[in-house]
Amino acid sequence: MSTFSAEQLSQLCPGLELDVTAATLIELPPECIRAVGESSEPEEWTKFPMAFIFAALAVIGIVGNILVITVVFKVRGMKTPTNCYLVSLALSDTLFFIATTPTELSSLFTKDYPFGSLCCSLFTYLPYLAINSSALSITAFTVERFIGICHPFWARTICTVKRAKMIICGIWIFSFIYNFPWLFLSGLIIDEEGGYCDFKMGREDWKYKVMYVGDLVGFYVIPMFLNIVIYAKIAIVLSQCGEKAKRKEPAAPTCTLLPTQVMTEGKESHITGRRSSSKGRNQVVKMLALVVFVFATCWLPYRAMVVNNSFRDEKWNSDGYIFFSKIMIFINCAINPILYNLMSARFRGAFRSLFHGKGSAAQKHRERTATLSTYNRCTSIEQREGKRNDDVNKRIYTAV
Structure with missing residues (x-):
């Protein structure tokens, strides 16, 4: 039970009759919990709808991301550098659901943490690993598309499947090491009401602030800034190429398409091939840009809440806002396979091929x-x- 001084409570809950001189500390009345921004237990009638939404998004996300991984590895012609990064992103999203869904569902129905001390540390570490590796994977495929479109001749040696696999391995190794301290900064805390999983230090502790600020800047602010700048540059280049094509001017070096298949002879074939390749290239860029936009948008409410709660006295701890921010994160991790099918004809065809065997x-x-x-x-x-x-x-x- 939280405690406040009578002076603080009289300011936070002015409607209460309090004798300030009678006591220095009093228990926080239940009717005043929401007034002071303290998090309370969800209403009983909301628990099952919330659990259903969490579980449904988790199932959709896990199944969808596993299908993406299967399609890239099983369907011929899908092992491209960009798709390798999408596999890394799918692995991150799947890992996030596996690590967070059990704790989210159990927290709705019991105050006691049922998974033990080891799982407490592990289920704190793994979501950070998944989140940060996904941010780096998104940035990696953005840079890969930038090189492929704006510097196509570099792409002959840089944008290869082998190099993409090496970069992905580097992303995961770095994420494993960087997030390792979270294993020791969280644990199972026992009190008179039972055990609960939490950070071992408060938000005012400098170790928490260092870890959080590094996480925020390194895996959200900087990647999103780079993505915005790079996609702006890509949009400019594609626009210039489109205008040159309409005016039938000679293509600039950045407008040159790398041959992805054996060139056939004949003027009509050449023109048709260039148009098809250009359309497919624009389609891929739009799909990837949408993935970045969804990632930035869905993570913004949670990031904003943690920034506020870490550096301001007035906390954002209302049940509605916390639930909304978590649902947005779950949506982000579940929606990518749907976006691939909506935006990419190649992915749609690959999924159909996989399902029809x-x-x-x-x-x-x-x-x-x-x-x-x-x-x-x-x-x-x-x-x-x-x-x-x-x-x-x-x-x-x-x-x-």
Whole structure:
């Protein structure tokens, strides 16, 4: 039970009749809890809806992110550098749900922490690991897209699957080490009402402030600032390329598309390929930018609450706000697979291939159909231009 001096309580709860001279400390009355911003137990009727929302988002998020990982590894043609970073992000989101859902659900129905001291430290450490690794993965695929679009010739050697895997390993190793102190800064605290999992120091403690400020700046403020700057630059480059294409001007070096497939012959094929590649490139950039925007927006309420509660005397501890901020975080971790399907035709096709159990066959059929179509267009062009010699026909047929 929280205690306040009579002088403090008379200011916080002016409607109460208090004899200030009668006592120096009094127990905080239940009717005054919300007035002073102290967190209280959720209303009984709200517990089951809250539990249902947490559980539903967790199931959707875990299943969706596991499907993303499976699609990238199982469906042919999905192992790209960008998708490797999306796999890292999916791993982070899955880990977050595994580490937070049990404690969130149990806290709604019992005051005692049921998982023990070891799980208390572990379930504090793992969410920070997941959050920070996801922020770094998002920044990594933003930089990868920046290089691929704004410096395409560098991308030949930099934006590779092998290098992406190395960077992802570095992200997770760094996150493991950086967040390690959280294992020792939290623990199971026992009092007369039972045990509860909490930080071993208060928000006023300098160790907490150092850890929190480092976490806020290094894994939210700086990454989001970099993402905004980089996507602004990407938008400018894509806009310039689009204008040059409309005016049919020679493409600048930054507008040059890296060949992702074998180039086919013929003017019509070349133009169609460039248009398709440009459309796909813009689609991927929009999808990734939306992922960044959702991440920044969904984490903002919680980050703002912790900043306020760490550095101001007036706390934001109302049940409604805490529930809202946690739900926003759960939504962020669950929504990415949905965004991929809404924004990316390639991901939609990959998911369909996975569910129908014929990913490779379907992919081969599409490639064979596209190649035959290209052959027919090229043959038509050659016939119109009168180039029907055996050498040309042999070269076109060999390209098929």
